[in-house]
Amino acid sequence: MKNIIQNKSKDLQNEIDSYLKCITDSSLLFFEGAREAYRGDYDDAENRYRDISELERRADEHLKAIQYKLYAYNIAPDSRADIFELLDGLDDIVDRAKKNIFQICVEKPVIPDCMKDDFIAITAASVDAVDILIQGVRSFFEDVNSLEGYIKNVYLYEKKADALEEKIKRSIFQSTVVEELARKFQLRYYVEKMAMLSDLAENLAKKMLMYKIKRII
Amino acid sequence: MILKLFYLSSGLFMGWSLGANDAANIFGTAVGTKMVRFTTAAIISGVFILLGALLSGAGTTGTLGALGAIKALPGAFIVSLTAALTIMSMTKAGLPVSTSQAIVGSILGWNFFAGATTDYTVLYRIAGAWLFTPILAALFSVGLYFLFKAILENIKIHLFSLDWIIKLSLILAGAFGAYSLGMNNIANVVGVFMSVSPFVDIQVGDYFVLSSLQQLLFFGGASIAIGVITYSKNVMMTIGSGIYRLSPVTALIVVLSSSLVLFLFASESLQAGLIALGLPAIPLVPVSQSQGVVGAISGIGIAKGGGNINTRLLGKIVVGWLLTPLCAGILSYISLFIMQNVFLQKVFI
Numbered sequence: 001m002k003n004i005i006q007n008k009s010k011d012l013q014n015e016i017d018s019y020l021k022c023i024t025d026s027s028l029l030f031f032e033g034a035r036e037a038y039r040g041d042y043d044d045a046e047n048r049y050r051d052i053s054e055l056e057r058r059a060d061e062h063l064k065a066i067q068y069k070l071y072a073y074n075i076a077p078d079s080r081a082d083i084f085e086l087l088d089g090l091d092d093i094v095d096r097a098k099k100n101i102f103q104i105c106v107e108k109p110v111i112p113d114c115m116k117d118d119f120i121a122i123t124a125a126s127v128d129a130v131d132i133l134i135q136g137v138r139s140f141f142e143d144v145n146s147l148e149g150y151i152k153n154v155y156l157y158e159k160k161a162d163a164l165e166e167k168i169k170r171s172i173f174q175s176t177v178v179e180e181l182a183r184k185f186q187l188r189y190y191v192e193k194m195a196m197l198s199d200l201a202e203n204l205a206k207k208m209l210m211y212k213i214k215r216i217i
Numbered sequence: 218m219i220l221k222l223f224y225l226s227s228g229l230f231m232g233w234s235l236g237a238n239d240a241a242n243i244f245g246t247a248v249g250t251k252m253v254r255f256t257t258a259a260i261i262s263g264v265f266i267l268l269g270a271l272l273s274g275a276g277t278t279g280t281l282g283a284l285g286a287i288k289a290l291p292g293a294f295i296v297s298l299t300a301a302l303t304i305m306s307m308t309k310a311g312l313p314v315s316t317s318q319a320i321v322g323s324i325l326g327w328n329f330f331a332g333a334t335t336d337y338t339v340l341y342r343i344a345g346a347w348l349f350t351p352i353l354a355a356l357f358s359v360g361l362y363f364l365f366k367a368i369l370e371n372i373k374i375h376l377f378s379l380d381w382i383i384k385l386s387l388i389l390a391g392a393f394g395a396y397s398l399g400m401n402n403i404a405n406v407v408g409v410f411m412s413v414s415p416f417v418d419i420q421v422g423d424y425f426v427l428s429s430l431q432q433l434l435f436f437g438g439a440s441i442a443i444g445v446i447t448y449s450k451n452v453m454m455t456i457g458s459g460i461y462r463l464s465p466v467t468a469l470i471v472v473l474s475s476s477l478v479l480f481l482f483a484s485e486s487l488q489a490g491l492i493a494l495g496l497p498a499i500p501l502v503p504v505s506q507s508q509g510v511v512g513a514i515s516g517i518g519i520a521k522g523g524g525n526i527n528t529r530l531l532g533k534i535v536v537g538w539l540l541t542p543l544c545a546g547i548l549s550y551i552s553l554f555i556m557q558n559v560f561l562q563k564v565f566i
Contacts (some may be wrong), residue, residue, distance in 0.1 A: 009377030076380040077251040078465055083376075143373045215376075215464075 001066070008073040015069060016087070016141065019062035023090045024134050026055045027057055028042035028150040030097040031127040034194070037104040038111050038119050047171040050102045053068040056094050086137060089204040093130055096200060100193045109186050114179045129157035133201040140208055147212050161198035165191050193202060219246030221415035224290040224516035227298035229440040232406035234301060235316050236266065236444020237261040238308070239402065240507045241452035242475065243394035246468030247387040248453040255450050261388065262395040262449075263442035269399025270438030275430065276485040276501035277401055281408030284339045285324035290332070292564035295552045296323040300405070303545040312537045315505030318347065318404040322542030324409060326549025331565035346482055346502035347538060351512025351531075352479070357474035358516030365466055383465045390469055394476035399438055401483035404503040467517055474516065508534055 033048030066087060070080045111119055136150030168191045171177075172184050287293045300319035307314035321343055324408035328335045372384075415430040463471060483501050488498045511534055519553065553564045 010377070013375060014379055027460055074251060075377055079376070140374045144376070145370060145373070 007070075010073055012066065012069045012073065012075055013141070015062055015066050019059055019066060019087060020090075020134055020138060022055045022059035022062060024131065025095055026052050026059070026094045026097060027127050027130045027134070029055070030101055031123060033101045034104065034123045035120055037101070037108075038116050038123075040110075042105055042108055045101060046105050049098070052094070052098045052101060056091075056098055058137055059091060059094060063087060079211065079215060082214065086140070086204065086208060086211065088132065089200075089207065090137065093133075093197060093200045093204070096193075096197055096202065097130075100190075100197070103193070107186065109190060110183070111187070114136070114177060115171060115187075116173075118164060118168045118171070122161055122168060122191065122194050125157050125161040125164060126194055126201070129154050129161065129198040129201040132157060133205055136205060136208060140212065144215060146214055147208065151205045151209055154201050158198040158202040161195045166194040218415070221290060224294040225410060225415060225436070226340060227294045227301060228406050228410055228437060230303075231297050231301040231316065232321075232437050233444035233448070234304060235402055235406060235443035235445075236262075237448035238444075238452055239316075239398055240266070240395065240441075240445040240449045242506050242510045243398065243472055244387075244391050246382075246463045246465065246471070247391065247488040248450075250465060251338030251475045252384050252387055252465050252467075253391070254372070255453065257388070258391060258453065259446045261392050262445040265392045265395035266399035266441045266445065267435070267438040269396035269401075270403035271399075271431065272433050273396075273400035273483060273485065274403035274407075274434045274438070276327050276488070277404035277483050277503045278408045278411055278430075278434070280343070280501050281320065281324065281503065282337060282411040283336060284321065284343065285328050285333065285335070285409070286412050287324070287409050288412050288566040289563045290410075290413045290415065291556055291560075291562035292553065293413050295556050295564060296320070296327050296409045296549055297406075299323045299326070299549040299552050303541060303548055307537065307541055307544070312533050312540070314541050315347070317343075317401060317503040317505055317510055318334055318538065318541040318546040320405045320408065320503070322545030322548035325542065326546035327553060327565070330553045335566070338361045342386075342500040343502050344519070346500055346504050347508070350478055350482075350504040351508050351534060354474045354478045354512030354514030355519065357477050358470050359520045361470045361473055362440070362517050362520040365470060369466070380465075383469060386469050387465065390472045390476065393480075396473045397476040397479035397483065398506055399441065401439070401479040402503055402506065403434055403437050406432045406440060408503070410459040412470065418524065424486050436527055463514070470517060471510055471513040474513035475506060478509045479504060479506060479514075508537075 029048050029052050033045045033052070036042075036048065037045040067084055069075070070084060076083065132150055132153045134146055136154065139147045139150055169188055172187050172191070178184050178187060240258075240262040244253060244262060248255050248258050255378040285296075287296060297320070300316065300323040303319045303322065304316055307319075321340075325335060327333070369379075383524050386396075410433055411430065414429040414433045418429055419427040419432070421427055428436040482502050482504050484499075485501065488501060492498050511531070515531060556562050557564050
């Protein structure tokens, strides 16, 4: 009875806010790190990787606390599984971003100057998709009626990332700037991994739309 | 006195089974979806059913008393017992059976057996109320559905704050539902014992008298409350996670709609208010909570575009309307015959 009269949701709201802040910061750091790596500033990129790892560790702690509080306070029992899946999905995106930046720092691929802007553009499109997704997640909690606008924008950035992926792949394999096949494969790998972030964002946006439909009375 | 209390036991059994089954209609979804703990639901149901029965249960009880004035305790015992047995067997057959229909059927059986005149005005009033119960519940739920939808689509509220508000609303609606159930359905439990109450008026202090009817209502209400506390958990879990599968908001609409119907058909002050305003009065008739719930759920189906209406269940209700009073009446007639000729008890005076 006490659980019902006492509104403990504020505590959980704060926890979710902190978690989303970690995800947003990770996404920004990832973009900075990737841009530095494309320019060849691997020491700075390595620092960004460490910062992202620390943020991810903090995000994991928040996620555990969210899961505990959702069940311990018996908050939103009919949609808590959806809420947790949604937040866990964001953690997967950060994990992917961290792996990408780690891989770049280890392999130190040489990006041809003529392709650097496209690499930055595809990374920016993916990061934008993730940022809009995070805003959508906030809206899912705070103002569900305006969620669809964010979802449409995630789709838009994912499409942009797809178009850039296609463009960069063609230039890798059709131009003579990159000669060795192994280097071509390596660059293609990074293009795919960068575009993958926007794919993950799109998948989560689709799920979020389903969760919204489930909430309609 | 012990024999008198034994005769009352069929009414108490009826109350117990009513509590075990009907409280699930009020708190089933809330408990089944873990929005509200069972203990909280059981305590609120028990207290408010008892309050409803005690404070406002006299109206519907009087209507049943008017349908058949049973003046012999063994007769009242059989009427109540056969109604309870009919409910048990109909529930086993999967029909959303109504205690009101069973008790009315049993009373009619007694009327035929005793050669008493049936007041057809009262009977038609009761039958009309049965017909209107699901219809009114559906109308209320359609109205409430659009109201809630408009509110939820136009307010900016955090998911968790909304969840908390819905939780509180479910508790409040549950309390109202339990109160309405107590005031409306207590008649099914003690109505037939009204003229043969084994209790005598008790003087409490200088100013307060606990009448025989109040004692009867108290025991009836308590038996319903005990039914809720001891046996409704499984039924609540079944409703919450199985048959109806409602969201917390739709559950709130269903509870409010069905409870409003029960309240309308039981409130003496509302009836007096309508008469004072020169409007047609709503009869005070015990109606079925389960059928109100089915009507309310169908109403939501209609509001959503008609795709979710369970016509099979509605068909079962109509069958129940005919079958329940008929079976209860026949069973009552046969049992009264046995009681009179085998056990040599006076079943009517």
